[in-house]
Amino acid sequence: MLLAAWWRTAPKWRWAVAGLLIALTLSGTLDLIRVLSGAEAYREFDSDEIAIGRLIVQRTAPNALVLDAPAYNPPVFLTGRRSLLGYPGIVWSRGIDYGEREQDVRRIYAGSPEAAALLRQYRVDYALVGPLERSNLAVNEAYWGQFPVVAQAGAYRLYRVETAAAPK
Numbered sequence: 001m002l003l004a005a006w007w008r009t010a011p012k013w014r015w016a017v018a019g020l021l022i023a024l025t026l027s028g029t030l031d032l033i034r035v036l037s038g039a040e041a042y043r044e045f046d047s048d049e050i051a052i053g054r055l056i057v058q059r060t061a062p063n064a065l066v067l068d069a070p071a072y073n074p075p076v077f078l079t080g081r082r083s084l085l086g087y088p089g090i091v092w093s094r095g096i097d098y099g100e101r102e103q104d105v106r107r108i109y110a111g112s113p114e115a116a117a118l119l120r121q122y123r124v125d126y127a128l129v130g131p132l133e134r135s136n137l138a139v140n141e142a143y144w145g146q147f148p149v150v151a152q153a154g155a156y157r158l159y160r161v162e163t164a165a166a167p168k
Contacts (some may be wrong), residue, residue, distance in 0.1 A: 011041050024083045033163055048154030052130065053078030055151035056158060060126055067109075067119075067127040067161070070102055075156065076128060084122055109133060111143025130156035 007017045045053070053075045056066065065082045068074040072087040085091070085105050093096040104122070108115045109129075127147070133139050134155075147159035 026094050030107030045075065045078065048128075049075040049157055050078065051153035052128070052151060052152050052156040052158065055153055056081060056128075058124075059150050059158070064125040065123060066158075067105065067124045068123075069128075069132040070098075070105060071136060074128070074132055075130070084124060095164075106137055109137040109139050115143065124161055126150070127159045128156065130154075131158065 003017050003021055006013055056076065056079045060066070060079075060081060062080065063082070065084060066076045066079075067084045068076045070085040070088050072089070074083065076083050085098060085101050088098050088102060104118050108118050108124075108127075127144070129139055129141075129144055144157070144159055147161050149157050150160045151158040
């Protein structure tokens with residue numbers, strides 16, 4: 001509308017209006033070519049994440065609670081299984097105070113002295129340790145070594161912790 005108004009009201013600037021119209025059209029065309037050619041591909045999940053997602057579906061109960069990194073794209077989201085804490089940005093937008101639970105997730109992954117009690121408190125059945133957890137949380141690999149591995153794909157390991165999480 002702005003270009004049309006300039007075209008009508010300022011005849012001496014018509015060359016600039018035509019140039020802007022061409023530039024706007026070409027920029028959209030270039031973006032469309034980039035998308036259609038596949039020059040830039042965006043993937044939400046890689047092959048290892050899809051593989052561990054399939055294994056989680058195969059080896060866990062539909063109502064299992066899985067501990068994973070509070071992120072927007074953990075492989076657990078592919079499974080339909082419950083997650084102890086979802087993406088904080090979404091949780092926050094729903095008016096839920098996630099701060100304490102996020103700190104508890106960090107304590108559990110770090111293998112802090114209260115980790116076993118927190119696993120019991122939240123009734124965690126499984127814990128996923130992979131690149132997301134290692135890059136976002138201080139994962140204590142030695143702590144997780146005490147739990148049996150029930151599934152593994154690439155750098156992902158799914159640990160069974162329900163014996164530690166069973167109510168006493």
